[in-house]
Amino acid sequence: MGIFTPVTTLEGDAQFDAYVARPEGEASAAIIVIQEIFGVNDGIRRKCDNWAKAGYVAYAPDLFWREKPHVELDADVPEEFQAALGHMQKLNQDQAIRDIEATIRAARAAAGGGKVGLVGYCLGGRLAFMAACRTDGDAFVAYYGVGIDGLLGEQHAIGKPTLLHIPTADGFVPPDAQKAMHDGLKDNRHVTLQDYEGLDHGFAAETGQRRDEDAAQLADRRTADFFAEHLA
Template sequence: MPDVTIEAADGGSFSAYVSGTGSAGMVVIQEIFGVNDVMRGLTDYWASKGYTAICPDLFWRQEPGIQISDKTDEHWKKAFALYQGFSETKGTEDLIQTVKFLRGMRSLKKVGAIGYCLGGKLAYLMATRSDVDAAVGYYGVGIDKSLDEASAITKPLLLHIAGKDGFVPPEAQAQVKAALSKNPLVEIETYPDDDHAFARTGGQHYSEASATRANARTEAFFAEHLKG
């Protein structure tokens, strides 16, 4: 399916990659490298699991159509520059518009959200600010800075935390766990020996064992809360 166009709440529009025709929806939230081959592959993956999956371009306000990788220093510099200029508030608003668009495409029973890295933090914000039926965040960066929103979580949330995450220090991880552990809707899976992006196939810190464990738990989580 070709990319679709979604109207932003504050004017303008952005593109999104769509895959699948399942009866439940999945919003796939990008890393700092844009809607690249990795994210399109993940979107196709969730489509293969029976979801209508969609991955919106969240960097469109800075530069539409970003598709870079984690393979060169030049791309890393560009990715971090885009990340520094990114508005989490606007990005979350775009994700909420994406959920509305997805629900309007066909009669979907439920819609979930899954994000990685930058998207991991945004998946948390979708759990606090949107009406998604379930959310999963992989190694989200900066969740500790938004824990004042934790009381707004009313739907299931699963977080995968890398114990040796170079972007999320131990004290930040401890704050997240302490703030969220009392909410029965929140599950936290920790991977003590893994670094950031341990589930990114082909990445520097990829761990096949941990990625397999995390992905299996995620699949079961969404099957329970979106298809059950």
């Protein structure tokens, strides 16, 4: 359904690719899907396609482009999982937020000046929270975002609705980090946290062994309802 399309950096000195899926009719709002550590792979592209079917124009920026463009890895293949960790460690996250901001501009233009929602997974969940603190997007969703407990000092800058999906048995976000998130964000009127008891990291992946079908459908319904409310 979609194709890779160039997006110009904020500085205007380079371009990077984003997978873009468009609805059949005119889109009045846009969704940016922020990749996991596995790149803009089939699962991320499917998420864009699903948003397009729901009537949004959807963008998934290739955030690893400065190191290696078009990374596509499989979480269920151990060697590829290790390679993905290497790409994550090389990513300049502050620069990635600037690329996300550039993608917001492109997506907003593609939606005729409409609102832009952001949804990220794993590393992308962390970046979605950072984007809520640093960008002019209109609504933000993070699935199993890693290291958000270390970003709580920025939460005062969140001015738009933000939703965090938190699996309680997340091997990458231990209980003390989850408690810090709940305690630190409980008084922030812009942020909602949803727990998923007994579930692990990656439960909403489109494909592969990590997916939990019932929980994925529940979280995705909540996300769809959230965007329907806040991007109208």
